[in-house]
């Protein structure tokens with residue numbers, strides 16, 4: 001069994017992004033990512049601060065804006081408008097989820113599609129579905145890169161995605177069945193209403209677990225030698241301690257899978273690396289500077 005090392009693959013991408021930052025800087029463009037957090041959820045705070053640290057590591061300008069989680073929604077929309085209008089900001093990310101009183105779809109629509117480095121604006125979703133992505137969403141793109149790093153070409157294979165979220169399930173399914181590199185798989189999307197889930201996952205050469213249910217994928221649900229990508233990040237209590245587990249029962253499945261991503265250290269670091277990738281891509285397109293994307 002191969003452990004697919006997301007930390008190592010992400011470090012390679014970051015190194016390539018750092019070269020892109022140098023090229024842009026030499027051309028007089030300082031690539032900048034703005035993160036916006038309207039939440040007091042400790043996990044969201046951690047992700048945003050990791051993203052800002054990543055910017056620093058690759059020499060990119062990171063800007064962070066906190067919006068009070070009980071502020072009126074207008075305050076968030078105004079923040080987005082200001083960032084849209086700022087020519088020195090190339091990428092904008094609003095950390096999700098936002099509070100219940102804020103309309104998520106309106107937030108996503110408010111971001112300038114050219115700065116939408118999450119790839120969640122309806123225009124960018126439409127382009128992805130149409131096979132002409134401007135920004136591939138970070139987690140799905142990271143998954144494609146992990147499969148490539150493990151020498152797994154989805155073409156002609158059976159891929160089963162468990163989960164139908166807008167952030168992961170829907171876009172990764174589109175990328176896996178879409179034409180082009182990292183695609184051309186026969187793809188099934190399963191979800192909470194799927195009957196006989198294991199019958200689907202057992203057929204799969206590639207399983208992407210993105211349901212948000214701790215350790216729901218067990219060894220009896222995967223075929224011998226399958227590639228298993230675990231997108232879950234669930235904090236659970238184990239022996240009186242808080243620990244991170246995925247949507248895959250790693251210890252159980254590792255003995256049967258051909259390749260598997262661990263949690264932590266699998267998909268998570270790739271999500272962050274592909275955000276940096278999208279930000280230098282955004283800066284290069286906004287200023288018409290050629291870069292060698294990693």
Ligand SMILES: Nc1nc2c(c(=O)[nH]1)N[C@@H](CN(C=O)c1ccc(C(=O)N[C@@H](CCC(=O)O)C(=O)O)cc1)CN2
Nearest residue numbers: 047093094095096097118138233264265266268269271
């Ligand atoms: N605007 C967005 N919001 C959210 C996204 C997103 O892509 N865009 N995805 C998720 C969470 N997420 C990104 O923000 C994310 C989750 C996990 C990690 C990560 O690096 N995880 C580490 C472990 C971190 C830890 O110790 O807690 C790992 O898996 O090794 C990065 C990004 C929801 N919101």
